Amino acid sequence: MSIAKYALAHQQCSVELFYANRDRESVIFAGVLSDLARRHPDRLRISHWLESERGMPDAAAVDELCGLDDDDEAFICGPAPFMDLVEAALRRRGTPHSRIHVERYVSLEGDPFTLDRTDSDDASVDVRVSIDGETTSVACGRSTPILDALLSHGVDAPYSCREGDCGSCMARLVDGEVIPGDGVALEPEDIDDGYILTCQATPSSGSLAIEFD
Known part of the structure; x- marks a missing residue:
């Protein structure tokens, strides 16, 4: 989100967002995205993918939606299987590694769902x-x-x-x-x-x- 907002505000490039969510209620930043689309109708294109309506994104869907021109950059963030799917689709299209930017999160040590109840x-x-x-x-x-x-x-x-x-x-x-x-x-x-x-x-x-x- 921060990258898209910065690019639209400070550069002359166009932004294409492939945004996968569980359902309409779980779309984070829905209001912000609507406002950005209204202010940049010719430079921002948003492709929403709702799992509740279409199932999980598959390779064919990602292949169709993730085409890049020669000078485009790709930024990928999300659950690891989704990122792997998108990165593989871009590689199949011949996108150079240098233009694929993946934000991977390192797993926390121990059980991340266990609350440390040391507070009295x-x-x-x-x-x-x-x-x-x-x-x-x-x-x-x-x-x-x-x-x-x-x-x-x-x-x-x-x-x-x-x-x-x-x-x-x-x-x-x-x-x-x-x-x-x-x-x-x-x-x-x-x-x-x-x-x-x-x-x-x-x-x-x-x-x-x-x-x-």
Whole structure:
């Protein structure tokens, strides 16, 4: 997303985005993409692929949608099988390795789904989270990333890399305060609008309320 926004704002190139998601509700940055398409109708083309409607992307679909001209650059990000599929399709088309840029995430050591419950009960914070119109509350230690607490309590929160790079876990902070942590996925306007990366942010107030779009 950051690369596309920068290219459209600061260069004269065109951008083609092949964007695969589970369903319409899980499309991250849908509003931002609609705004970019409205402002750059001749330079931005978005091809949405929804697994709920078309199944998983296959080699034929990627071959059809991922053609590059001689001076184009390809940037790939997502789950490893998807990235491998797209990279293989580009290689079959003869795209040089130097023009294929793949962002791979390194697996975390240990069990990434296990919350380290070293915080005492009196140090925990009540986090109220809204997802798809449903609201629930979980306890989160002050040194625990919010996403870790949500997953530990069985909340089906969206995420991907858990490193602050992809933006899949982005949520809006409705109430309370957090320490934002590291991460590059948020744009300045996202931060101004109150969004946080739940895989990085930790509580800094007595209670929190967050909302996933």
